[in-house]
Amino acid sequence: MFEKIKIAEGVNLYIRPTTQFKTISFSFKFRTALTKQSASQRTVLSNVLQHSNAVYKTNAAYRSALDDLYGAVLYFDTGKKGTQHAFYMNAEVVNEQYLAxxxxxxxxxxxxxxxxxxxxLQDxxxxxxxxAREKQIVTERIAAVFDDKTRYAQHRLMQILRPQGAASISANGTVQDVATITATSLYETYQKMLSKDTIDIYIVGDVDVREMAARIQSHFAFTDRMPYTQTIEQVAPQPFDYVREQQVMKQGKLHMGFSTPVAFGDDRFPVMQVLNGVFGGYAHSKLFMNVREKESLAYYASSSYLSHYSLLFVTSGIEPENEDKAYQLIQQQLQAICDGQITARELQQTKAQLKNQLREALDVARGQIEVYDQYKSLKEPFTVENWSAKxxxxxxxxxxxxxxxIKLQAVYFLSGKGE
Known part of the structure; x- marks a missing residue:
């Protein structure tokens, strides 16, 4: 799907020449170990680089220059995957063969x-x-999770499940660590990222592979570095915990976390993906059909599988008085799967949905980059046909x-005061 070219030790270029799109898409991914400090520093750094640079001193001048390139897109972002933190530079521009x-x-x-x-820079x-301004923006972004009760409930559940683990660290960092950032410490982070991070560069579009590789090497003279290796986090089992908290709100949030024996890349990874779909991943799943539709116990109820942490989650919005009924019924849906109560229709629809999601993702250049970036570390080459067959x-x-x-490890219930 992509042709790999080694630029330097720890720096790899992946190019997919295709006539599928009239644009050329770029994605630079800088990776390092995930900590609260690294996430905080690098998120603020992404904002600062997004604001201006040595040539375009103001954000308005920066935006105007991009607009002059036929509405080209260029932005920085951060994210996390497993035990790694990623800093992104993404860009997209119209292929000039369609322009005068x-x-x-x-x-x-x-x-x-x-x-x-x-x-x-200055001095x-x-x-x-x-x-200072971008620190404030990031601080507000981190604090905003409190206002989104679904995100807040999930964040609290992760803290209960993996209190010292990467799973509970926000990709944006923490308010406390953002507060300690200075102009000097941020520049040190920037220099370290350029010289030490593992870098993967992706390009999708109607391009010549060798010519594009030469352009990248000409514009970005990255030097050798020690490649960062993604590790599987070893976490000691936590005792079962059921936590209830109250805030000023109406709808209750019941979130449940399960441990699974399957991580990304394991032989049973495809089985876990289908299991999640049958359990609560789609509108035909058991959680949606039985907890929400049949029993009307939830405004929403679904499951998700975080393969890099070997965790399965259920999120649901319920009336507080239905807490116990919903808690029991959700567990009954998983038990029904254990007991073999899986219809041919559920199985067929889940497999079809997984295939459709994959095809839809590959309909856009960014999706091709993200899918390949996710699956390239597996033992065998990724193809749509191969994964559909699995x-x-x-x-x-x-x-x-x-x-x-699959074992229930923790439950977090957030409800209104006085409920």
């Missing part, structure tokens, strides 16, 4: 080089006023046997 102008790609790559490698560090081969018996090994 023939210097658009060169100008875009120069813009990317400027945005990443020529920051807006050798970032500007204090820009850092899902199709999953049997009801395999799902039941796996479901029997």
């Amino acid at each position: 102008e023939d210097q658009v790609l060169d100008k875009m790559m120069t813009m990317m080089q400027t945005a990443l490698l020529q920051p807006n 050798g560090v970032f500007l204090d006023n820009i850092v 899902w199709e081969a999953v049997t009801a018996q395999e799902i039941s046997e796996l479901a029997a090994q």
